[in-house]
Amino acid sequence: MAVTGYSYLTAGCAVALSLIVNAAAAQEGQRTFSSGYRFVEMSGEELYDNVCRGCHMADGKGASGAGSYPSLVSDPNLEQAGYPITFVLRGRRAMPPFGDMMNDGQVAAVVNYLRTHFGNSYSDTVTAQDVSEARQ
């Protein structure tokens, strides 16, 4: 499937529109925007920065108001990879489901990113195949 999206230069004077074949190629000063319902971001880092960060924040610590977004820092819930995979696919409570908005590779990428950042260092890598099986 061809992935399309907008590449947009913050410093540019006009909106630059281009077909992004590999959305992972986001450079500094450039932000990726999706064009449809699904996300075009491909790398774990970019998916975190453009999606997860909305609630879990740049430092992964979450936030609290009348309710809370949990911290992902040194999070034992990430030890079993199946847990975050299911969470991202199906959502739970305040966490929206992303199974319709991300493909298997994207879910695997963002789960791998979480499990190797914010004080988490789990060495086993999640594959798109794992995500595909979790969808069953």
Add this chain to the structure above:
Amino acid sequence: MHHEAQGASRRDLLSLIGAVAGSAAMYHAMTSLGFAAESRYQGPIKLEGDPRGASVLILGAGLAGMTAALELRKAGYQVQILEFNKRPGGRNWTIRGGDTYTELGGATQDCDFQPGLYLNPGPWRIPYHHRALLDYCKRFNIALEPFIQLNHNAYLHSTRAFGGAPQRIRTVKADFEGGISELLAKVTQQGKLDEAVSKEDQEILLQALRSWGALDRSYRYDANLFSAATRGYAAAPGGGLSAAPVPSEPVALTDILKSRLWGYLRNFASYNFQTTMFQPIGGMDAIGKAFARELGEVIHNNARVTKIEQSDRGVTVSYVDAAKPSIPTVATADWCVCTIPLSILSQLPIDVGPAMRAAIDAVPYVGAVKIGLQFRRRFWEEDEAIYGGISYTDLPIRQIAYPNTGFNRTGRGVLLGAYLFDGANAYEFTAMSPKERITHAVEFGAALHPQYKAEFENGFAVAWHRVPFALGCSGDWSDEARLQHYANLCQIDGRIVLAGEHASELPAWQEGAILSALDAITRLHQRVVKT
């Protein structure tokens, strides 16, 4: 709000099918009564029977909670409301110059809008068939003005069509309808509809196509004064010498079809967005403020609920002062109407059975973002003759909505520079700082209005997943979740009943919050007077 077409997506298609099925079911139900009713609202609620001094604790001073409090108090109950914010209204909210708002994550914005200008970050329009909300507005003497959903002179814009040049809604609509009419007239005249349409009806059909599509006498949609009377003129009729109108050149059907701009026309046709729509003069929060004024002292602000318990004898709700959370307090009552959004309620300990608990946990909340932008002058009116209404674009800002008030004045104006509801862009804008959101809204909007760069002054951005009192815009029910959990969510569980837009079939609408509250307290009252 709510599922306006933003280009083709699976989600749009599903919601479209759902809407069609729902309205068909509704129509069937209503025709059995001999008329097609426009609302489930039956007029002011009458709770008959003596509650014998029973008390009700209401959680949340949004429209659902305040409706419940007002009507229960009128029926003889002792009521009190616990509210998390330092103001009543909940998502019924207006931002003005001088307001300060801190979102989750700590980013604080100070609004610099000029006096009289505002942003409604939450609900901003009221359909004419939201009769319950309109009735409360009337009772509270809230002055309304039209909300303009369709402005023929606003734009439809695709980065992939017409070289990225925005098109007037008027011409897209005229050329779409004209092109289809010409095509259908042609096949009718070629006899290709003979099996499907009688000769007599074919004559009427041709007349209808001429009228609807602005065709000329030979059923052509061309540059002439028939089509110009719909799509506009190259030179408009004038006075005196050189006054003759000059027709404009229609766009070919193939270009209209390929542009996909026709997809946005649904945003003006669907039931929720048909004329007449309204907005309160001066900001949507006029409604929440009026409810709060009626209620007076019964609202306790700054109360963050931490636990909801019940027994055979009553309900006990623990809460803390939102500013001084170390001091726990307890409120008790015979009954509880809880309007806390499920995004928050699902995180609280609450004494309800497994069915309601599962329902509370089953509803994620929609991501939505609104960005207000103040400009030095109302260039959309002065330069482009756009008075109110909405332009739609496939850029990540999705919409630009012009103020439906203060028309034709010199001086500053605030427009809605982005409105994202659901979908990837809503998350992408939520993940930015407020300043970045505003910067990007200005950059993108300049593709429709080049004046943006010179005239922009300041902005204000609200991303609903970062709103501390809501953690999302509105309940995002899937069809499966609604089937499985909706009835369980709405049932009275012991002494607790839930209300809010999430407990309605009108998600994200204020009308849903009010109808839900009226239904919940009606059932609660029946139970109280029976026991």
